Amino acid sequence: MERKEPVLQRTVELEQVLRREGAELVGCCRLPAELQMPWSYGVSVAVVLPAHIVRQLQQAPNKEYYYLYRELNARLDRIVTAGARYLTEQGFAAQPQTTDAVRFLDKYQTELPHKTVAVQAGLGWIGKNCLLVTPEFGSAVRLSSLLTNAPLQTGQPSKESRCGACRLCVESCPGKALRGVLWQPGMERDRLVDKVRCMETQTAVMKAQTGIETDLCGKCFAVCPYTQGYLRRAEEKDLS
Numbered sequence: 001m002e003r004k005e006p007v008l009q010r011t012v013e014l015e016q017v018l019r020r021e022g023a024e025l026v027g028c029c030r031l032p033a034e035l036q037m038p039w040s041y042g043v044s045v046a047v048v049l050p051a052h053i054v055r056q057l058q059q060a061p062n063k064e065y066y067y068l069y070r071e072l073n074a075r076l077d078r079i080v081t082a083g084a085r086y087l088t089e090q091g092f093a094a095q096p097q098t099t100d101a102v103r104f105l106d107k108y109q110t111e112l113p114h115k116t117v118a119v120q121a122g123l124g125w126i127g128k129n130c131l132l133v134t135p136e137f138g139s140a141v142r143l144s145s146l147l148t149n150a151p152l153q154t155g156q157p158s159k160e161s162r163c164g165a166c167r168l169c170v171e172s173c174p175g176k177a178l179r180g181v182l183w184q185p186g187m188e189r190d191r192l193v194d195k196v197r198c199m200e201t202q203t204a205v206m207k208a209q210t211g212i213e214t215d216l217c218g219k220c221f222a223v224c225p226y227t228q229g230y231l232r233r234a235e236e237k238d239l240s
Helices: 004-020 051-057 063-089 114-121 168-172 195-210 225-239
Strands: 025-030 041-048 094-096 104-106 141-148
Touching (some): 004 025, 004 041, 004 063, 041 114, 051 063, 051 225, 063 094
Antiparallel strands (some): 025 041, 041 141, 094 141
């Protein structure tokens, strides 16, 4: 059996690589057997949306958000590719889940969602908005992940929602696509959101606001109390 020291050192070094590339949250997990993945471990990374963009999303999406979204996706691709490169240099197999490598089961669902890896790594829980909610930044994050057979020190999977009775995201959804159900591990996505209505509404809102036909909105996470906490801290930091 491998000693703990090399596992800890590898995990620390991997996190250093990911943070140097721009990751603001990092977590590792052992992938559950029920996911039936050919990989043993997952690594979740997140980058944070700037506070001024999130404030704008409380009203409506705009072109700045559209271009930022694409920029953050490219940044995430670079981050997880660097992490996979580090692991392969250590002699392990690794697969970055970049935007061109993610496998889709259908139009609305990937084989292994980034937020599933994040929940297993303990970075947050799934909110009533059907997005990852982190204690630090709410849902104002973009996610990516990489998969590997390298043993890593893992976090504790999130087991419950912290959304409580809050319904701000549900009531703010322009398409009324959120069902207001409190997430539990293993819950099917359809119990939380009408994904077709969500995507169609996002596309309609974005086209009306910017002329760009793509599924971006953001209002459900912009109003989240955890996201609002991030915005308050960012404002206090700006004023200090």
